[in-house]
Each structure stands twice: as structure tokens, then as C-alpha cells.
Amino acid sequence: MRMRNLFIRAQADSDVQRAIVFYAEQAGSDLALRFVEGLRRTYSAIAATPDTGSPRWAHDLGISGLRSMRLRGFPWLVFYIALNDRVEILRVLDARSNIPAWMGETPDA
Numbered sequence: 001m002r003m004r005n006l007f008i009r010a011q012a013d014s015d016v017q018r019a020i021v022f023y024a025e026q027a028g029s030d031l032a033l034r035f036v037e038g039l040r041r042t043y044s045a046i047a048a049t050p051d052t053g054s055p056r057w058a059h060d061l062g063i064s065g066l067r068s069m070r071l072r073g074f075p076w077l078v079f080y081i082a083l084n085d086r087v088e089i090l091r092v093l094d095a096r097s098n099i100p101a102w103m104g105e106t107p108d109a
Contacts, residue, residue: 003047005086012078015092019076038071039092042078045069046089050082061103070095079103 016039024032046053046069053067057079068077077099079091093102 003044004050004082006043006047006089007086008089009091012089012092019092019094035071035074035076038073039076039078042069042071043089046078046080046087050080050087053078053080057099057103061100063103066090 019035020032023035050067053069055067057068057077058064058066063081065081066079067082068079070077075095077093077095078089079093080087080089091102093099
């Protein structure tokens with residue numbers, strides 16, 4: 001199994017930083033660290049098997065090739081597109097938020 005390189009777009013990195021601050025402020029550093037560890041595991045799973053993510057949002061948003069994978073233990077989704085040489089992480093969003101509005105901020109890949 002070939003691990004693909006991940007390219008984290010600036011908006012995804014900003015999403016992650018916002019989530020870490022939220023968890024640290026609302027529930028403490030332990031939960032923020034668990035979020036980071038869950039994100040690391042999710043990123044590894046995406047790099048190893050990008051085709052396993054759900055294509056649901058690709059259809060809903062009209063973004064060809066878009067997939068998402070949930071962070072285990074958290075209500076967050078990682079949105080990405082698998083390319084031949086890499087996987088681009090577009091956004092990391094709370095699944096309870098207005099996904100279409102947030103994804104509208106992402107230019108088509």
C-alpha cells in the first residue's frame with residue numbers, strides 16, 4: 001500500500017487551529033490533544049486509502065472528486081480530493097455546521 005503525500009491547504013490549517021483553540025478553551029488541553037491525535041489518525045487513514053472517504057458531499061456540493069472522512073470521537077469531517085500524486089486536504093469542518101456555506105469558501109480544485 002502506497003501512502004500518498006498530503007497537502008494541507010491554508011483554509012484547512014486555519015480550520016484545525018480554530019478547533020484546537022475551541023477545545024482548549026471550552027474543555028481543556030486534554031481534549032484539544034485528543035482532537036489533534038484523532039486528526040493525525042484520520043490524516044494517516046486518508047493518505048493510506050483515500051478512496052474510502054465518503055463521496056456524499058461531492059454530489060451535494062457539485063465538487064468533482066470531493067470526499068470526506070469523519071474524525072473518530074469528534075463531530076468533525078476532513079474534506080479532501082485525491083489526485084494522482086497527492087491528497088489535498090481542503091477543509092476540516094464541524095459536521096454540525098453549515099457545510100455548504102463553509103465549502104463555498106473553497107475554490108474548486
